Amino acid sequence: MDSIASNLTDIKSIVAQEYEFNIPIYQRLYVWTEEQVKTLFEDLLTAYKADKDIYYIGGVITVNNENSDKLYDLVDGQQRFTTLWLLSNELGGNLEPFTYKNGELRLKFAIRQNVTDYFNNIGNAEHSSSNDSKDYSDLLKIGKARNQINQLILQHLKDEEEKIKFSNYIFEKVKMVLTDVPKTTDLNKLFEALNNRGEQLAHHEILKARLLNYIKNVEKRNQYAKLWQVCSVMDNYLERVIALEIGSSKDVAHIYHNGFHINDVLNLFESSNPQTTLVLSDVLEHPEQYEDIATSIKDNITHHPESNEDEFEPVRSILSFPQLLLHTLRIFLFENEDDDILRINEKELLETFDKHLLKSEIINEKFVVRFFETLFKVRYSFDRYVIKWITVSEDKEEHGIKDIYKQNQKKGGWTYYLRRLNKDSLNGMALLQSILYHSQQNTTQYWLTPFLYWMIDEKPSFNDAYYWLRQLDNTLFSSNTEHISLPERTINSMEDFLDIECDAETVFGTLENLNNSGVSFPHYWFYKIEFILWYYRGQLDKEDDWGNYKMTARNSIEHIGPQNPRDPRDKVCTESLDTMGNLVLVTRSINSEYSDKAYGVKRSMFENKKAKGSIDSLKSDLIYNEDIWNDEKAKEHFEKIMVLLNDYFHDHNLN
Structure with missing residues (x-):
């Protein structure tokens, strides 16, 4: 056989x-x-x-x-x-x-x-x-x-x-x-x-079981199990997941006071109707009861009468739940003055927690409860301050942050609602986070550890959070600290509250050394320059054109003055060919589309797309304002970028 x-x-x-x-x-x-x-x-x-x-x-x-x-x-x-x-x-x-x-x-x-x-x-x-x-x-x-x-x-x-x-x-x-x-x-x-094969038990579910084992009281253990469950649903907002868990959006809104207190949420889990929980045999024997309960839960998930469709656009997290757990673990260890984990790798989730948290000499119920509470605070701050993928049309997602509002309505007594609304003042923070997301490894996103740490520690306004994020970006990726590993830099930024001045001269020296790198030029600097151009859009008379600009993933460096044009007479850049002044970061398809075409042809193609509401990059938009392009124009463009960089770093030093 x-x-x-x-x-x-x-x-x-x-x-x-x-x-x-x-x-x-x-x-x-x-x-x-x-x-x-x-x-x-x-x-x-x-x-x-x-x-x-x-x-x-x-x-x-x-x-x-x-x-x-x-x-x-x-x-x-x-x-x-x-x-x-x-x-x-x-x-x-x-x-x-x-x-x-x-x-x-x-x-x-x-x-x-x-x-x-x-x-x-x-x-x-x-x-x-x-x-x-x-x-x-x-x-x-x-x-x-x-x-x-x-x-x-x-x-x-x-x-x-x-x-x-x-x-x-x-x-x-x-x-x-x-x-x-x-x-x-x-x-x-x-x-x-x-x-049709079933999914294997997720590692985070195994971890949950190990941690809950230290909580001896059954009712308390069930409460924290539900807390973990709502935190694990990453592709929705936390308040909506809690509402679905307990079957009432109004009760969730009632306990919200510029944030959630964990004890209030645990009390909701304690008081939620136990009849809403059925085992499979109950469902099979009495399906009509299951339908009644499902209808009851749906009826209790109500929304403000003035709610708009865009409030309920589907969202998707930029992190998986295991990744969020590892960022939470780093914060928890830092707060407990313990050693940091070696790396964020969700495939090593259980191994990492075994080594750093589930150590027999320190772990007990009190310790586990503190970790759960840190997880809840991190998850709430993640939903409040961090971008999500938002589905804006059938085939389009973009990064955005929606603020949470508590709004009431007097109708037979006061009724409270929680709403998620767009806010123009959050566009800058969303854009910078999008740039960090696309320029860093999808599987790690180390910058989120210090950002979330300061969000849960300080509970800042959005203006303060945005200011702090700009400092974090400068410290982690633009300062002269490349000799220190990125994980270590993130821990240092938590210890010193970004007590590192970003030296503009050092940055300029770095860019000058890289300036003839061509397609090997680090992508981060193109992303960074996109943000700085957007930041100074008013100064550049681009407020109307760039106000709602969104960052997309880009992985291809395009030569504005072509490397190998079809007609040799169209090779307009030689000395500046591989310099920052002649380069932009675009998507692969756009690079292929422009390819070896002459500057004038590219400019016409760019203007046609812009007229339809599409901009390849802000840097491209500045360049294609020029009627002609050559080495001198590329040099002038680079110098303009350096002036803006200088202004930005001098405006954003903490010291």
């Missing part, structure tokens, strides 16, 4: 055993987003820098292909496996044998010939431009993934030596569980099982 075999393996073993892989015709094409690619790359990079013995990438299910004993069809895990293959192809070095076997691709496609041709041409310089994917509409995701990987390599791996070391780490330390199912397996049933 055929059996299923599972083995923990690595790329080195795959190469040694001469395995090849095929994506069969019944599989979908590559669909991973650039954000998913970025997350995998940064996870791998974090593990490499921490010198982790193993980085577990997950499981891959295969079935032996009938054409060869060494060829395996990828049944499950093909998206992740393909991304690893693409990364290996771009890194090269020790990973080259994983990409190619005897000069042929180790990863094969049984879909269409154009797909195979595309993969065969990846290593061919004549066909390696980002425009290749335009020939195949079904391969746009592949093209974007490759470009994203190359940008991440340029951004994070400083030289060829580090690139080789990273390649070696992936080759030897990245592990996967390779499960081979028999050829006789009914693949239809297997796919059905894979598509």
Whole structure:
């Protein structure tokens, strides 16, 4: 009888055993987003820098292909496996044998010939431009993934030596569980099982159970379990999750007094109707009771009569709950004068808490309750002061902060409501946070630890929070502290309340040294300059044009004066070609759209898009105000940027 075999393996073993892989015709094409690619790359990079013995990438299910004993069809895990293959192809070095076997691709496609041709041409310089994917509409995701990987390599791996070391780490330390199912397996049933498989118990649920075990009183334990539960629902506002938990929005509004006191929330959980909790057998035996309860809860979730539709736009958190837990742990440890965690890595959630919190010599009920209370304060501050992804149309999300208001109405007695409303005065803080979010690692966002710490400690006004965030940005990313690791810098900023002056001259020296870097120029400075331009929009007579500007993810450096124009006469920049004055940070698609076109053509395209309400970047908008473009104009633009930087840093020094 055929059996299923599972083995923990690595790329080195795959190469040694001469395995090849095929994506069969019944599989979908590559669909991973650039954000998913970025997350995998940064996870791998974090593990490499921490010198982790193993980085577990997950499981891959295969079935032996009938054409060869060494060829395996990828049944499950093909998206992740393909991304690893693409990364290996771009890194090269020790990973080259994983990409190619005897000069042929180790990863094969049984879909269409154009797909195979595309993969065969990846290593061919004549066909390696980002425009290749335009020939195949079904391969746009592949093209974007490759470009994203190359940008991440340029951004994070400083030289060829580090690139080789990273390649070696992936080759030897990245592990996967390779499960081979028999050829006789009914693949239809297997796919059905894979598509319907239940989620494993989340690590944060295991952590919750371990912590609650220290709370002996059953009623108290249930209250804190509900507190944890409402904090864990990240893709909604806290007050709405609490209302759904207890079945009443009015009761939640009643206890809100410029914030929530944790004891008031716990009391709501204590007094909530126990009849609203049913076990499965009750639901099956008396479905009509379940319907009555569901209707009752829905009826009690009421909103202010003047509520607008945009108050209820779906929101999505910029952090996962495990990430928020790790930021909370850092704050809690700092408050207890304990050592900081090594890194924010949600895959190491249980390991990190075991090492830093669940230490037998210090943990008890009082200690656990204090952690829960810190978690609740962090979560409330996160909802109040930090951006969320807000769905503004069917296919568009943007970052924003909505203020929470308590509003009453007299109708047979006073009734209170909590509302989430847009506030123009929050646009600046939202924009700066968006810039920090896009310029930092998705999986860490270290800047949030000190920001949230000061929000829960000071409970500031939005004006004070915005001012403090600008100082935090300057201290963490613009001051002369690069010799200190980013996690350590965040802890230092909590200790000293940002008692570090951002020296404008040092910043200018840094930018001057980087000024001929071309596409290797650090992306952070482009993001930073976007914010500073927006900040001085009134001074630049751009108040009307830029007032509602939103930041999007950008990963491609565009030369305004083209590097290799179609017509040599259109090469308007030579000395300034790779300097900040001639460069802007845009999306990959915009870079491809402008490509090798002449300045005048690009300017016309930009103005057409601007007329429709779309601006590539604020820096681009300044540049395309110019009728002509050349080395002198690029130099003048750079000098204008430096003047604004100088003004900004002198305006925002604390000392």
